[in-house]
Amino acid sequence: MIPATHGELETAGRPVILEITGLSHHFVHDGAVVPVLRELTLTVREGELVCLIGRSGCGKSTLLKIVAGFLAPTAGRCRLDGRPIQRPGPDRGVVFQEDALFPWLTVRENIGFGLTGQHWPRQQRQREVDRILDLVGLQDCGDYLPQALSGGMKQRVALARVLIRFPRLLLMDEPFGALDAQAREEMQELLLDLVRRRRQTILFVTHDVQEAVVIADRVVVLERNGGRIREELTIDLARPRDRGDGRFQACCSRLRQWLRT
Numbered sequence: 041m042i043p044a045t046h047g048e049l050e051t052a053g054r055p056v057i058l059e060i061t062g063l064s065h066h067f068v069h070d071g072a073v074v075p076v077l078r079e080l081t082l083t084v085r086e087g088e089l090v091c092l093i094g095r096s097g098c099g100k101s102t103l104l105k106i107v108a109g110f111l112a113p114t115a116g117r118c119r120l121d122g123r124p125i126q127r128p129g130p131d132r133g134v135v136f137q138e139d140a141l142f143p144w145l146t147v148r149e150n151i152g153f154g155l156t157g158q159h160w161p162r163q164q165r166q167r168e169v170d171r172i173l174d175l176v177g178l179q180d181c182g183d184y185l186p187q188a189l190s191g192g193m194k195q196r197v198a199l200a201r202v203l204i205r206f207p208r209l210l211l212m213d214e215p216f217g218a219l220d221a222q223a224r225e226e227m228q229e230l231l232l233d234l235v236r237r238r239r240q241t242i243l244f245v246t247h248d249v250q251e252a253v254v255i256a257d258r259v260v261v262l263e264r265n266g267g268r269i270r271e272e273l274t275i276d277l278a279r280p281r282d283r284g285d286g287r288f289q290a291c292c293s294r295l296r297q298w299l300r301t
């Protein structure tokens with residue numbers, strides 16, 4: 041049996057931290073207006089991991105950029121903890137598919153860079169970097185340069201650099217898209233561990249239906265062209281989730297069907 045689309049999850053009673061109301065956005069291309077998002081409404085609760093999926097070009101990254109504060113929407117409201125989002129801020133951490141590490145800095149220095157602008161005593165800063173290195177499983181690699189790391193390790197560093205600031209909301213745009221299957225699964229486990237330990241709230245864009253069903257509390261499917269939410273599916277399955285389980289596969293099938301139509 042497939043779980044209900046609006047099932048009661050552990051996160052159901054928690055406060056809403058992200059509130060998107062009537063959000064619209066268009067780009068202007070060669071003088072023509074190209075609508076991307078149309079009156080989209082979405083809320084995310086504290087500690088919730090929400091996956092956004094949809095066909096290529098449906099506006100997933102645009103939505104994430106608006107929440108990050110990189111892009112001002114054409115219309116609508118976007119609030120974090122009740123405050124309007126107008127620009128990027130330390131309350132949001134963003135991780136992209138490309139790791140964007142500084143190649144000339146060590147792993148430790150790259151992570152410490154996440155604290156730029158915060159005036160921490162040196163020792164406390166080092167302790168914090170060590171703690172985060174431990175959290176992402178890179179305790180033995182602090183002195184490496186990025187060139188000595190695998191793709192999965194680089195993404196761990198990128199994640200650590202953002203986590204060190206304790207963002208209220210973590211925004212991830214296909215962060216594991218370039219990784220091989222094994223590294224991808226390891227990163228998914230790491231992310232779930234984070235949610236469990238830190239109650240981290242995450243808005244996560246992926247193309248991969250299975251990935252969404254493995255990690256998400258709720259999967260939001262965007263319309264193909266309409267710029268609105270097509271459907272939502274609450275993934276009410278115990279973790280760790282078994283990809284071979286019938287209910288897991290039923291969730292994947294339902295999402296794939298929504299993506300097709």
Ligand SMILES: Nc1ncnc2c1ncn2[C@@H]1O[C@H](COP(=O)(O)OP(=O)(O)OP(=O)(O)O)[C@@H](O)[C@H]1O
Binds near residue numbers: 068069
């Ligand atoms: N800066 C821009 N200027 C003009 N058009 C843009 C710009 N950024 C995105 N677009 C257009 O907006 C639409 C949505 O793009 P977006 O990157 O948000 O989609 P997406 O769902 O994330 O796609 P993908 O899954 O392929 O990454 C696309 O048609 C894209 O060409």
